[in-house]
Amino acid sequence: MNKKIIALSVFLLLMVSSAVAIVRVNVYISSSIDGRIPYFNIxxxxxNTPQSFLVVWENTGSVGCRFRLRADIYEIINSTKRQIYTSWSEEIPIEPGAQENLVAYWYPKSPGNFTVHTFIYYCNSIEDGPTGNFTVLKSNITTRAPFDVKTESTESYVEFRFNSREDINDLVIIPxxxxxxxxxDSKRMGGIEKGREKIVRVNYEASIWKERNVSFDIVTLDGKFYKQERITLRKKREFPVYHAIIVILVVVIIILSIMLIRYRKRGVELGDREGSNGNSGSR
Known part of the structure; x- marks a missing residue:
């Protein structure tokens, strides 16, 4: 009887184990692209200073993205709005659970009343951002900037090389x-130390690239110093490495060929001399 009970128990345990083994456990982790704006400032x-548009974005989704702020600026004249400029922030990666400041800049040409509409670009999506009105005054006189700028461009960025005759705080580069x-991009680049070169790159994306003229406002955040820089976008002239290798190989081959020709010529001359000496000895 005990043997039957034991056998039955073993059989039941095997059946239960088999049933558990057959059950599949599928765990799904849903991905989401989402976020919120805990703070903004217009x-x-x-x-007489650059205008800044600040939007703080918190990534509440489960996917990391690269984020960028776009600010469309409209001039208001007699209750009529006319778009005059689009400003872009730098592109910033934001991981899930993190938040970053997205800041776009604009340097007004003249006083007036304006409104701005902002948008957040991320993960192939566009989100409406804050809007706001502001007034531009032009009462101060900006001093000519005490620094020199050299530029170089590629198909994706413009490189600025700054050399200043005095210390300068908080410069902004604004297309x-x-x-x-x-x-x-509009870019806050920080300060420049007197007599010390500083290199800054401003990134850009072209729909269809071609050589084009662009201009930049380079101004301190307090509006004290200002400089405008005009450039023509060109591809960076680089000498490809493989071209250099080919040139070196050609030079080496030429040198070896010359050495080989001289060696053979010298061998022929030595052979002729030995032959002439042998003939004279036989006589």
Whole structure:
């Protein structure tokens, strides 16, 4: 009887184990692209300084993305709005659970009343951002900047080399005129130390690249120093490495060929001398 009970128990355990083994456990982790704006700032008044548009974005989704702020600026004249400029922030990666500041800049040409509409670009999506009105005043006189700038461009960025005759705090590089449909970062580059070169790159994206003229406003955040820089976008002239290798190989081959020819010529001359000496000895 005990043997039957034991056998039955073993059989039942095997059946239960088999049933558990057959059950599949599938765990699904849903991915989401989402976020929120915990803070933004659009100064209501600008007095001879660059205008900044700040949006703090918190990535509440489960996917990391690269984020960029776009700011469309409209001039208001007699209750009529006319778009005059589009400003872009730098592109910033934001991981899930993190937040970053997205800041776009604009340097006004003249006083007036303006409104701005912002948008957040990320993961092939566009999200509406804050809007706001502001007033531009032009009461101060900006001093000519005490620094020199040299530029070089490629198909994806413009490189600025700064050399200053005095210490300067908080410079901003803002595209003034650039091709419609292109994206040009506006960039806060920090300060420059007197007599020390500083290199800064401003990235851009061209819809269809070609040589084009662009201009930049380079201004301190307090509006004290200002300089405008105009350049023509060109591909960076680089000497490809494989070309250099080919040139070196050709030179080496030529040198070896010359040495080989001289060696053979010398061998022939030595052979002729030995032959002439042998003939004279036989006589």
């Amino acid at each position: 100064p209501a008044e600008v007095n 003034r005129e650039y091709p419609l449909g292109w994206i040009f």
